Amino acid sequence: MDTLEELKIKGFIEEEVDPTLDLFSEIDRLKKEKNAVILAHYYQEPDIQDVADYIGDSLGLSQQAAKTDAAIIVFAGVHFMAETAKILSPEKKVLLPDLKAGCSLSDSCPPHLFAKFKERYPDHMVITYVNCTAELKAMSDIVCTSSNAVQIVNSLPKDQPIIFGPDRNLGRYVAQKTGRELVLWNGACMVHEIFSQQRILKLKQQHPEAKFIAHPECEEAVLAMADYIGSTTGLLKYTIENPALEFIVATESGIIHQMEKVNPDKVFIPAPPNNQCACNDCPHMKRNTLEKLYLCLKNEMPEIALPVDVIKKAQKPIERMLEISAQLGL
């Protein structure tokens, strides 16, 4: 088996897996044997979603990570999500099938540069979108996700100046929704900023009955065309509650698996990006595979480790977000 050093370099355990193994039942067996829970984001590949105990958006996953009584959390998502789970449940073993499952948005905000940025606005409170490193969370007053960002900003007094980071698109959207001026960090997600306004317009003309739905990480021009804007859970709910039979979906393609599962009679069309790639896959989310998930549960590695002081400092802003969300029934 790989040494710890090799694991750090590769990001995942490289081990022969017997091709005749039924990974679904093996994962199920190991889960029970080890008292483990599998939390998966909607952007994971369909097989991983199907084997998970809970599938959700970033807020739902944080809420689950905070309340689970399992001894091991296997986080089928990206690094910042597994870190959040570790911060909320530091006594638990938190595993990530591939340590290199990162996030371009999180990478767009290096903590040492953000610390300098923050120094320029000493009277501002800092709200950070959960898609950032644990170090950044440790520098924040409140964390938010795409499903509660508007409410978190509104929870602060009207005259309280705010820095919002790292996503400029979500930040701009929240500023518009709340009517407040926010100081924005200039970061973005590589998946959500690539949608093509022209190609979406064309697609809308070809499908005049279709509803166009978008994640708030998309650019302003794309959001301006949307019939509905929301987090992945919000988008999924909208497809259930809205009577339309066709939806053009501007977010990562993984969510379409759940949309099709719960709406077998409806059609979901991925919004086209501004290149010739046919898919809207997040390369970081898609680093996890069913095989890596199995190996990670079997070997209880790779594990998320964070310095104790970072955990302590990052806990408060995340817990504050969870408290506000609970008060508002989110």
Ligand code: 13P
């Ligand atoms: P939500 O899970 O809040 O919908 O955010 C999507 C995302 O980009 C996660 O990486």
Ligand code: SF4
């Ligand atoms: Fe990060 Fe974007 Fe991938 Fe979400 S979809 S994990 S924000 S790169």
